[in-house]
Amino acid sequence: MEKIQELQEIFLKEGLRYTKQRETIWQEINSSTEHRDAEDIYFTLKTRGVATSRATVYRTIEVLVRNNLVRALNIGDGRYRYENKLDQTHHDHLVCTECGKIIEFLNENVEQQQEQVARDHGFTLVRHIHQLFGVCEECQKN
Amino acid sequence: MEKIQELQEIFLKEGLRYTKQRETIWQEINSSTEHRDAEDIYFTLKTRGVATSRATVYRTIEVLVRNNLVRALNIGDGRYRYENKLDQTHHDHLVCTECGKIIEFLNENVEQQQEQVARDHGFTLVRHIHQLFGVCEECQKN
């Protein structure tokens, strides 16, 4: 897995130590397209036999987010979800309020309009949150 | 202030009692264009001489939100801000990451695109969060 090497290089470059916990937490977030929360990651690590603590999970994620390896997602239910960011293109989220399913989307038109809105108000845009909440096809049937 | 009457009518219609606390909390949120948090409201009520508790603030806001009198805003920093909703048209927010200033905006184009994205994925759109984070003109100078 050459991505692991990329991860090691980034850590090296930032003067960060390369530990089993950091590697595994990153792998865990990177292993699927799911949007997992800290508790989820903590328990998965446990079952994978990697000794860890919640503190380490949170601290590691902070490092990963700061280094653009992971993206934190706040869908307004009181806890963060995390998703892989390395090699990922920008996108926003469509969330099903019934089953919690999260779909990623990208709309160039919206991206441009956002820049325009910021310009109109003299702002320099840094980032944005754009989340659509609705009911997915399957849940509409029930 | 005929708005207070409107408030009373809504409470009556919903079978809710009209209490000093509910009136004052609503007035507080309604009194300015600011986007205040619960703690802020709690302290303002205290200085205005209205006996209250945090519990009442949260419970009252919940009632107000449910009855569309107030809108809750999650800007991702761990606490909600509240804004008046009565008579307000829909809008989204542009937040200055330096000074915390919040500007409201509405972009019809974006609104339409959102509907389109939802349709494309078979979702029925219920609500959305759209927040732009950047640095405002004044803060850019510093």
Place this chain on the structure above:
DNA sequence: GTGAGTGCAAAGTGTTTGCACGAGG
């Protein structure tokens, strides 16, 4: 070896809840 990283438990922060009291209808 030595300092960055870790694990633990305790502390924080914002919000919610159980319960007895108080006041609106």
Place this chain on the structure above:
DNA sequence: CCTCGTGCAAACACTTTGCACTCAC
């Protein structure tokens, strides 16, 4: 008067922090 709303404090959920230990470099 009887019930809904309130105040208080304790409980909650998620996250952060202090400190001694440990392991990557």
